[in-house]
Amino acid sequence: QQPVQSPQAVILREGEDAVINCSSSKALYSVHWYRQKHGEAPVFLMILLKGGEQKGHEKISASFNEKKQQSSLYLTASQLSYSGTYFCGTQDTGNQFYFGTGTSLTVIP
């Protein structure tokens, strides 16, 4: 049930781009993306629904391939504030959510 994220960790210089991937073995209704800073709660970034609707931060973009049950989060022109651990969460047709183990992103000057 738990989605698989890749890569596990990535280090970027300011201004570089990154892609984080999330893959599930089950048919999904929605995919969510969250960012968590050390010692803090996860913060919602974006949600993508089956059928194409999505909602989220202006500076964040993501895609959802329903046929492959895969989602990707695109971080462009990275800033120091983008550092943190990114989680994808998935929901099938029920009320439960399953989270990946996270991708650690570090942006250096």
Add this chain to the structure above:
Amino acid sequence: DAGITQSPRHKVTETGTPVTLRCHQTENHRYMYWYRQDPGHGLRLIHYSYGVKDTDKGEVSDGYSVSRSKTEDFLLTLESATSSQTSVYFCAIRGTSGPYNEQFFGPGTRLTVL
């Protein structure tokens, strides 16, 4: 700010003692969730509630019970704490903006069982 608080924020207890964690929301959301977060495992669902007195188990529910007697409060109880339950516990509410159901998390409770 999703209006979610958790108490206590930190707790140290001994093996075998009962522990209750509280999640309080001010948003009148129907769905509430309890997760635990451990290194290497991400967030794992313990229990969730879909209304007053309506709850269901998640993937790691053994050793935990929950109760929801009011919309705003969702309690997580460890009947007899064990060291394997040392973790950070997050409560979450589920958004109800149309078809969107993103989750908003409370600040977390760090529990240490000695």
